[in-house]
Amino acid sequence: MNDPGQQKLIRKLQARDKRAFEQLIEEHQSRIYNLIFRIIGNHEEAEDLLQEVFITVFKKIDSFRGESSLSTWIYRIATNHCINRKKYLTRRKHYTKSSYGDLSEKEQSESSGGITENLPRPDEMAEGKQMEQLIQKAISTLDDEYRVVLVLRDVQNLSYEEIEQILEVPAGTVKSRLHRARMALKEKLVPHLR
Amino acid sequence: MNHQEARELFTSYHDGELNENERTAVEAHLSECSECNTEWLAYKKLMTEVSGLMNLSPPKDVVGAVERKIHRRSKGKFFGRSRASNIQFALVSFILVLLFMLAYLMLTAVNEIVVLDSDATAPDPAAESSDVLQKQ
Structure with missing residues (x-):
């Protein structure tokens, strides 16, 4: 981690500089929110976890040693929070349903205010939305270790090396988990892929 | 294979x-x-x-929500009113007090001038009584 800009930002964060902290949140909130939602599958939980991730960053920034990039470190905090929350919710049996309906509402509100060019026909859009929900549902049923690798690689487009650093596992483990995750997802969605 | x-x-x-x-x-x-x-x-x-999964927008005011939580959990140690805004607040308060005092002093001075003017233009009661005696 030799980026002077990032080192300056880290020093400011360690000095609990308000503006630096706000800049950090602005820069990372979108990617971290998408990561959390794809792992957790619920908007309310994802919103709460997003806040908890940045609170942890604020609390633990002094322990950041720069062995990885700052964003890798934040990803690690976020994935750990997701895994712990998911376990907690499963234990409490609180996690009875994911908010797939919630997802549709959110997508609807976003598409209504977004770009209208190249908009698919209503039937295509309905089909696309249905597929999105099916994929999200299928991802939610994967085991934690497979789901996290799949989201990091295929939704967040991170490299194998970044995933190794985030999860602190060897390259071979990342590859084998990813392969199993994709094959399991394919089996779950096979009627919709042909 | x-x-x-x-x-x-x-x-x-x-x-x-x-x-x-x-x-x-x-x-x-x-x-x-x-x-x-x-x-x-x-x-x-x-x-x-x-x-191709949709990129979802994060919730609104994440910064504010996080800062409020940190402020609450740190019992006001972080993300309270900054030192700069404290100085700004003190300065504005001082100027307001100064303006109020000036306004009060000006009002008092104006009142005194009015009283003095009315004293100067009012007829002398002693002269008035001697005029009355002379007429009688």
Whole structure:
């Protein structure tokens, strides 16, 4: 981690500089929110976890040693929070349903205010939305270790090396988990892929 | 290469992680095995769908919500009113008090001038009583 800009930002964060902290949140909130939602599958939980991730960053920034990039470190905090929350919710049996309906509402509100060019026909859009929900549902049923690798690689487009650093596992483990995750997802969605 | 071996390499093949020989072997198998080719097409379609998942917008005012939580949990140690805004607040308060005092002093001075003016223009009661006595 030799980026002077990032080192300056880290020093400011360690000095609990308000503006630096706000800049950090602005820069990372979108990617971290998408990561959390794809792992957790619920908007309310994802919103709460997003806040908890940045609170942890604020609390633990002094322990950041720069062995990885700052964003890798934040990803690690976020994935750990997701895994712990998911376990907690499963234990409490609180996690009875994911908010797939919630997802549709959110997508609807976003598409209504977004770009209208190249908009698919209503039937295509309905089909696309249905597929999105099916994929999200299928991802939610994967085991934690497979789901996290799949989201990091295929939704967040991170490299194998970044995933190794985030999860602190060897390259071979990342590859084998990813392969199993994709094959399991394919089996779950096979009627919709042909 | 058999079906199982070919399918085990789908992920590495898709991500460009195979060496030349392995890639050639997988491609040769897919060209002659319709069953594995069908699996490969389904795999590719899945990857297209997953990578095309909608990018969701984060909730509004994440910064504010996080700062409020930190302020509350730190019992006001962090993200309270800043020193600069404290100085600004003190300065504005001082100026307001100063203006109020000036306004009060000006009002008092104006009142005194009015009283003095009215005293100067009012008829002398002693002179008035002597005039009355003279007429009588």
